[in-house]
Amino acid sequence: MNKTAIYPGTFDPITYGHLDIIIRATKIFDNIIIAISKNKEKKPIFNLKERIQLTKKATLHIKNIKKVLGFNDLLANLAKTEKSNILIRGVRTIFDFDYEIKLAEINKQIYPELDSIFLLSSKEVSFISSSFVKEIAKYNGNVKPYLPKEVYTALLKKLHKKYLS
Ligand code: COA
Numbered sequence: 036m037n038k039t040a041i042y043p044g045t046f047d048p049i050t051y052g053h054l055d056i057i058i059r060a061t062k063i064f065d066n067i068i069i070a071i072s073k074n075k076e077k078k079p080i081f082n083l084k085e086r087i088q089l090t091k092k093a094t095l096h097i098k099n100i101k102k103v104l105g106f107n108d109l110l111a112n113l114a115k116t117e118k119s120n121i122l123i124r125g126v127r128t129i130f131d132f133d134y135e136i137k138l139a140e141i142n143k144q145i146y147p148e149l150d151s152i153f154l155l156s157s158k159e160v161s162f163i164s165s166s167f168v169k170e171i172a173k174y175n176g177n178v179k180p181y182l183p184k185e186v187y188t189a190l191l192k193k194l195h196k197k198y199l200s
Contacts, residue, residue: 039101040064040121040152043110045165046071047079048186049090052163056125056154058097063152066101068117069094073107080169080193083107093183111145120148127161173198 042060046053046069060067069090073083081089083105091103106113114120122142126132132153139151163181172178172190179187 037065038121039066039068039117039119040123041068041070041110041114041117041119042123043070043072043113045074045077045079046086046090047074047077047081047165048086048168048182048190049093050160050163050165050168050181050186051183052125052127052156052160052181054093054097054183055157055160056123057094057100059154060123061097061099064099064121064123066099067123068101068119069103070110070113070117071103071105072110073105080197081189085189089186089189092185109145111142111149114142114149115146120146120150122149122151124151124153125156126153127156169194 040060042057044053057067057069071083071086071090079086087103087105094100094103110122114122124135126135135151135153142149142151168178168181169190172194178190182190
């Protein structure tokens with residue numbers, strides 16, 4: 036039976052930290068759906084359409100990506116719609132885990148068949164959060180090592196527009 040798993044997040048923007056989890060997940064499951072939450076509360080720098088486009092570009096080379104989609108709904112509802120009962124989440128530290136346990140439990144309450152699978156982030160990329168990358172780039176620090184090429188270019192362009200125009 037084909038196993039499709041959903042990898043959700045805000046992806047503002049997608050980093051090598053996310054890619055690490057995506058690549059490893061594609062080796063475990065037949066198909067991966069990358070689900071990008073609109074997440075207005077987080078005040079993303081890239082709008083949903085831009086995040087979808089950047090994520091598509093950054094994952095073009097990875098096999099088994101079924102689709103990259105945006106959503107503005109409960110994750111559990113999206114999983115039902117997409118007929119998947121597996122969520123992938125990356126865990127970087129023990130602090131992530133505390134939040135993830137609660138999120139997994141809430142999702143299970145809404146959709147009892149839904150299970151969350153946790154992958155430990157690779158040590159080399161576990162410190163890369165999208166906020167850190169944006170903060171460093173804002174002050175002209177080098178974020179090239181943390182981002183796929185097209186994402187790096189788009190971030191510099193976006194920050195230039197935001198702060199210098
Ligand atoms: N390596 C390094 N960093 C990583 C990473 C990895 N493997 N995976 C995630 N991160 C970083 C992200 O860049 C992000 O950084 P930021 O906070 O600086 O932006 C941070 O970890 C958390 O990211 P993410 O995994 O994208 O989680 P999130 O909290 O932004 O999004 C959703 C969580 C989208 C899954 C959740 O909000 C959701 O399900 N929303 C829909 C509504 C819903 O159903 N809510 C639950 C019921 S109330």
